[in-house]
Amino acid sequence: MSGQTRDAIVEIRGLSKHYGEGHTRVDALRDLDLTVRAGEVVALLGPSGSGKTTLLNIIGCIVEPTVGNIRLDGEEVYDNRWLRGDLRRLRLDKIGFIFQFHNLLPFLNARDNVAVVLRLAGKSGPEAQRRATELLDYLEVGSRKDSMPALLSGGEAQRVAIARALANSPRIILADEPTAALDSKRAGIVMDLLRKLAAEHDACIIAVTHDEKIYDRFDRLFHLRDGRLDGAEGDQK
Amino acid sequence: MNLAYRDVRHNLFRFVLTCLGLGLLMSVVLAMIGIYNGLVADALNLVKAPQADLWVVESGTKGPFAEASRIPEDTREAVERLHGVSEAGNITYQTVEAPFAGKTLRLYVIGYERDRPGGPGDVVEGRKIVQSHFELVADRDTGLIPGDTIRLGRNRFKVVGLVEDTMNSGGDPVVFVTLADAQTLQSQLAPPAARVQAARGASAEIAKTVAAVVARLDANADIDAVARTVRQWKHLSAMTQADQEQLLIKSVVDRARRQIGLFLGILLTVSAVVIALIIYTMTMEKLKQIATLKLIGAPDRTIVGLIVQQAIALGMVGWAFGLVLITLTKDGFPRRVLLEPYNAAVLAGIILVVCIAASGLGVRAALKVDPATAIGG
Ligand SMILES: Nc1ncnc2c1ncn2[C@@H]1O[C@H](COP(=O)(O)OP(=O)(O)O)[C@@H](O)[C@H]1O
Numbered sequence: 090m091s092g093q094t095r096d097a098i099v100e101i102r103g104l105s106k107h108y109g110e111g112h113t114r115v116d117a118l119r120d121l122d123l124t125v126r127a128g129e130v131v132a133l134l135g136p137s138g139s140g141k142t143t144l145l146n147i148i149g150c151i152v153e154p155t156v157g158n159i160r161l162d163g164e165e166v167y168d169n170r171w172l173r174g175d176l177r178r179l180r181l182d183k184i185g186f187i188f189q190f191h192n193l194l195p196f197l198n199a200r201d202n203v204a205v206v207l208r209l210a211g212k213s214g215p216e217a218q219r220r221a222t223e224l225l226d227y228l229e230v231g232s233r234k235d236s237m238p239a240l241l242s243g244g245e246a247q248r249v250a251i252a253r254a255l256a257n258s259p260r261i262i263l264a265d266e267p268t269a270a271l272d273s274k275r276a277g278i279v280m281d282l283l284r285k286l287a288a289e290h291d292a293c294i295i296a297v298t299h300d301e302k303i304y305d306r307f308d309r310l311f312h313l314r315d316g317r318l319d320g321a322e323g324d325q326k
Numbered sequence: 327m328n329l330a331y332r333d334v335r336h337n338l339f340r341f342v343l344t345c346l347g348l349g350l351l352m353s354v355v356l357a358m359i360g361i362y363n364g365l366v367a368d369a370l371n372l373v374k375a376p377q378a379d380l381w382v383v384e385s386g387t388k389g390p391f392a393e394a395s396r397i398p399e400d401t402r403e404a405v406e407r408l409h410g411v412s413e414a415g416n417i418t419y420q421t422v423e424a425p426f427a428g429k430t431l432r433l434y435v436i437g438y439e440r441d442r443p444g445g446p447g448d449v450v451e452g453r454k455i456v457q458s459h460f461e462l463v464a465d466r467d468t469g470l471i472p473g474d475t476i477r478l479g480r481n482r483f484k485v486v487g488l489v490e491d492t493m494n495s496g497g498d499p500v501v502f503v504t505l506a507d508a509q510t511l512q513s514q515l516a517p518p519a520a521r522v523q524a525a526r527g528a529s530a531e532i533a534k535t536v537a538a539v540v541a542r543l544d545a546n547a548d549i550d551a552v553a554r555t556v557r558q559w560k561h562l563s564a565m566t567q568a569d570q571e572q573l574l575i576k577s578v579v580d581r582a583r584r585q586i587g588l589f590l591g592i593l594l595t596v597s598a599v600v601i602a603l604i605i606y607t608m609t610m611e612k613l614k615q616i617a618t619l620k621l622i623g624a625p626d627r628t629i630v631g632l633i634v635q636q637a638i639a640l641g642m643v644g645w646a647f648g649l650v651l652i653t654l655t656k657d658g659f660p661r662r663v664l665l666e667p668y669n670a671a672v673l674a675g676i677i678l679v680v681c682i683a684a685s686g687l688g689v690r691a692a693l694k695v696d697p698a699t700a701i702g703g
């Protein structure tokens with residue numbers, strides 16, 4: 090229970106989300122509570138259509154909930170409506186995304202893919218380059234920093250994407266099937282890396298996954314079923 | 327880090343190819359403008375060549391360029407005697423076809439009186455006509471060179487000199503011959519019925535007429551007064567040089583202007599549609615990347631910048647290609663292509679506006695894209 094004493098980074102209370110109205114109404118999430126603390130690495134599990142992506146997108150401030158209350162990194166961002174107008178700035182500063190497919194910009198080399206988010210956050214060119222190089226070295230893809238994404242292997246590209254997600258030192262890292270495109274060995278390496286990052290940056294990581302082989306790499310597993318979290322806040326491992 | 331530039335550099339080959347295509351379109355637009363300018367310049371050249379102040383033509387006609395005009399050749403003596411007139415010359419215009427070196431040349435034959443207004447301006451090669459018969463000075467575009475001989479009507483003429491940029495509004499290059507030769511040519515080429523009449527001696531009228539009399543006035547003469555006097559004469563009318571130029575632009579050039587203007591309008595519309603389509607397609611291909619940019623926190627300004635900057639780059643590089651292309655090829659056109667820097671600048675302005683407007687479609691699509699589409703699921 091040591092985790093309970095650390096800061097709650099993601100706090101969700103009474104969150105519901107439905108798409109459409111009337112006959113076409115889909116209740117993707119129903120009255121859901123969730124707290125994730127600094128340093129935690131948690132998994133969202135569940136069958137297809139259970140609302141995992143919806144939940145991740147809501148935490149990422151990409152999809153607007155129907156009702157509920159959300160605090161991110163101590164700041165109340167949603168209370169039945171968005172409380173901030175500049176959600177992109179919020180994402181830039183507080184949230185890092187890792188995708189199933191790396192989603193690197195194909196026209197920028199590895200280093201600039203990382204540097205671009207630093208530039209967007211207002212860092213100077215040289216500073217962004219320096220920090221991007223540092224991050225790539227840290228993720229052990231420094232040697233590929235001048236390569237275009239098309240020339241990187243799946244594992245290398247995923248690590249560049251992770252470097253990009255970390256660039257602005259976000260406290261929340263969201264990952265949708267981060268290891269789906271990797272073999273099990275690479276998947277294990279990426280997960281270990283994510284754990285290390287969470288610990289070192291005092292950040293939390295929320296990942297959607299179907300990959301049973303990596304379940305043991307998570308602190309907690311949340312099972313989603315029909316828009317509800319099974320068993321209160323999941324199993325504390 | 328300029329994203330627009332990086333993206334272009336990444337797809338450089340395709341970008342260059344697209345610009346080349348646009349460049350071709352631009353060069354056609356420029357050619358149209360150039361041809362129109364050339365047309366006006368050529369037509370005006372012809373009117374300006376005699377350096378006249380006054381044109382005496384058949385009354386009721388807009389001669390001699392816009393309409394046929396025929397006046398007696400002794401009109402010139404009457405004009406010359408007018409107070410204020412310093413010089414006058416008879417002048418004839420006719421279009422003839424003449425075989426030369428296995429081809430048929432279409433020539434615009436100007437007959438003039440030696441040592442009187444109406445002859446060739448600057449002879450750039452060879453000399454002016456000195457004999458009273460069978461010598462001619464030709465525009466360089468005829469392909470003739472001094473020393474060549476060419477048959478006009480029943481007589482052979484020797485090319486003695488060349489001029490440049492002298493052609494009628496139809497693009498036919500000019501040859502100058504003496505008035506007497508031109509009149510002979512006119513009677514030889516007249517319709518058979520008229521020739522029969524002339525042979526009978528019933529009327530030698532054909533040989534005794536000219537198209538116009540051009541007059542130069544004394545420096546302090548009252549041009550309108552002279553023109554008024556001429557207009558009182560039977561069957562004659564007078565136009566000042568300015569009248570003549572305006573008439574030519576209105577009658578001869580105006581139709582071409584409307585035609586070319588229409589083409590130009592269509593071409594610019596096509597260009598605008600093409601540019602809009604290209605930019606829209608370019609944006610649609612990048613939607614996922616744009617969604618990713620939004621997701622990682624790029625503001626709209628960055629995304630709009632990416633699209634608009636590429637649109638402008640496309641337009642400007644296309645325009646530059648077009649300009650280079652037309653500069654390289656303009657001498658190969660059958661008509662003179664005359665481009666002023668001002669024309670190219672105006673086109674650049676239009677393209678700029680078109681590009682910015684055209685990117686609106688792409689920008690709209692880009693701003694609407696949901697950042698969630700960047701995430702699989
Ligand atoms: N944009 C949307 N519009 C309408 N229904 C949606 C939309 N996104 C998801 N849904 C529905 O919400 C439910 C949960 O979807 P999702 O969060 O993608 O589940 P998962 O990621 O667990 O497969 C599904 O029934 C899905 O059809």
Ligand SMILES: [Mg+2]
Nearest residue numbers: 141142702703
């Ligand atoms: Mg999903």
